[in-house]
Amino acid sequence: MAVGITRTDLSASDLRREAARVKDARATRRMFALAHVLDGRSRTEAAQSCGMDRQTLRDWVHRYNAEGLAGLVDRPLPGRPPRLSAEQMRELAVIVETGPDPSTDKVVRWRRIDLCDVVEQRFGIRVAERTMSAILHRLSFARLSVRPRHPQADGEAHKRYIKNFAELARAALPDEAQGKPLEIWFQDEARVGQQGTLTRVWARKGTRPRAPKDCRYAWAYIFGAVCPARRIGAALVMPYANTEAMNAHLAEISGQVSPGAHALLVLDGAGWHSSTDLIIPPNISLLPLPPYSPELNPVENLWQFLRQNTLANRVFDSYEAIVDVCCDAWNTLLAMPERVASITSRDWAQVSG
Incomplete structure (x- = not known):
């Protein structure tokens, strides 16, 4: 009926x-x-x-x-109950984030199969590698490239630097800079040469893509500096990284500072950054970073961007070819001011008042 x-x-x-x-x-x-x-x-x-x-x-x-x-409307299906409880998921997240101990775990990075073994040993539950992939995804983990960290890096010093940046900046300014518009600049150097880098490319699954890799030893240095607020930069490509090259770069940066403004140049502790022979222009003051803290310098991220998108997978025939490619890479980057700002802007690098 x-x-x-x-x-x-x-x-x-x-x-x-x-x-x-x-x-x-x-x-x-x-x-x-x-x-x-x-x-x-x-x-x-x-x-x-x-x-x-x-x-x-x-x-x-x-x-x-x-x-x-x-x-x-279709009601959601209940599905299979999760293999791990909420507490076990939290414990696994800590294990993944902490990383393996090479002396006990016998690996230096977690693979899915290693984490399957850890889950079986800790919780008595055996999961497949594909299931582990889904678990890691739910825990918001992904395979990411790592950054080098010096073994003597002081994490607490990094936090203090970020927290007290405004006070450190004011202390670094000379009396004649008081009351002038202030520009925050970051500076660093990158070596580019025939011993180049390789980067990831799209390729079919199951294949091993190949890229050219030179084994010769010619190189040049990009001396680069950026002002994130103004979305501009100043760079020189030099044959050596020394005080003479740094003096030339400081002169180049000085010419890019706005008329009547003063630039605070944040840079690392390389020897040529603190040499007694360094000639610092009157419209620039230097503010060194804490030791072993490249992650605080956003120009490092610029180098990573350039290597991944412009400088990698290349063979350079000569020093002149290296210089040309470096100049083209830097100029291409500066032609994208929004990209420069997005890569180098840091909320903590502000000085108010």
């Missing part, structure tokens, strides 16, 4: 209008089928026109009478 539609809050035209709004195609078909019934079409004709049989339509009529439009 056919079940009638007992709800009267929506007409056939109302159901069609609601069907046009929903993104669930299956719910749309169900609304159209009910609209056909309200139009007086037979149950068989209404069901077949929307790709279902009479019994299925009868079931959806029951759901619609009881729940309205919400009853026409």
Whole structure:
């Protein structure tokens, strides 16, 4: 016996209008089928026109009478219960983030198969590698490239530097710079040469893509500096990294500082940055970073961007070729000021007042 539609809050035209709004195609078909019934079409004709049989339509009529439009949407399936409890997931997250101990775990980085073994040993639960991939995804982990960290790096010193940057900046400014507009610049050097770098490329699964790698020893140094607030930079390509090259770079930066402004140049503790022979222009003051803290210098991120997108996978025939490519790479980057700002801007590198 056919079940009638007992709800009267929506007409056939109302159901069609609601069907046009929903993104669930299956719910749309169900609304159209009910609209056909309200139009007086037979149950068989209404069901077949929307790709279902009479019994299925009868079931959806029951759901619609009881729940309205919400009853026409598929309920989420309960699925298989998770293999690991919430507490076990939290413990696994700590294990992954802490990393392996080479002396006990016998590996220097976690692989999925290693974590499967850890879960079996800790919790007595054996999971497949694909399941481990899904677990890591739910825990917001991904395979990322690592940055080198000096073993003598002082994490607490880095935090103090960031927290007290404004005070350190004011202390580094001479009296004649007081009251002038202040520009924050960052400076660093990168060596580019025939002993180049390789970067990741898209390739078919199961293949081992190849890229050129030179084994010769010619190189040049990019002396680069950026002002994130103004989205500009100043660079020189030099044959050596020494005080003479640094003096030339300081002169180049000085010429890019806004007239009447003073630049605070943040840089690392390389020997040529603190040499007694360094000639510091009057519109520049130097502020050194804490020792062993390249992660605080956003120019390091510029070098990474250039190596991954412009400088990697190349063979240079000569020193002159290296210089040309370095100049082209830097100029191409500066032609994208929004990219320069997005890579080098740091919220903590601000001086107010």
